[in-house]
Amino acid sequence: MNTRHILSHRPLRWLAGGLAMVTLLGMGGAAYAEVQTPINNPVVVRGTSGGSQSSSCGFIGSPSQVVQVTESFAALRFRVEGGDGTTLLIRGPGGSNRCVMADSLAGGVIEVSGVWDQGRYTLFVGEQNQAGNSSYTLSVVQE
Structure with a gap:
């Protein structure tokens, strides 16, 4: 087996993986993964709030995060830092x-x-007004 041939492909694999990650991060909206309890480290997601879908909670887009509670119950804290709307x-x-x-008194938090309870929770970070959107940081912590 030619080791030079094998070594020469490794940088290309890394480059392809790096380009895929840059492409994913460069896309609009937040990419999320489903996480399940127990959550040992805080889960942090960044994105842009809002969307075109009208809901009972303003205007939303794709889910920001999905949390699967696997125990009978779990103490969780969801925190969003965004805009006033x-x-x-x-x-x-x-x-x-x-x-x-959020409101102006909470400073967008x-x-x-x-x-x-046990089950699947889908989190959407939206906006009160369809024309509004802001950058946000969502964190999920198990207490």
Whole structure:
């Protein structure tokens, strides 16, 4: 086997992987992964709020994060740092929806803590006005 031939392809593989990551990060909206409890380290997602889909919690786009609670219940804290019109829609098991809206008094910060039942929770960072959008940081912490 020719080791020079093998070594010469490694930089290309790294380059292809690097380009894929740059392409993913450069796309509009947030790319998310589904995480499940227990969550040992905070999960942090950055993106742009809002979207074209009207909901009970303002205007939303694609999900920002999905959290699967695998225990009977889990103490979780969801925190969004965004603009004054930012919203957080949490769609839970059984069709439950929880909406929290930021306001100027909170400085664009939304924080929701509680004990969450087992199931899948889909988080959307939206905007109260369709024309609005702002950069946000969403963090999920298990307490």
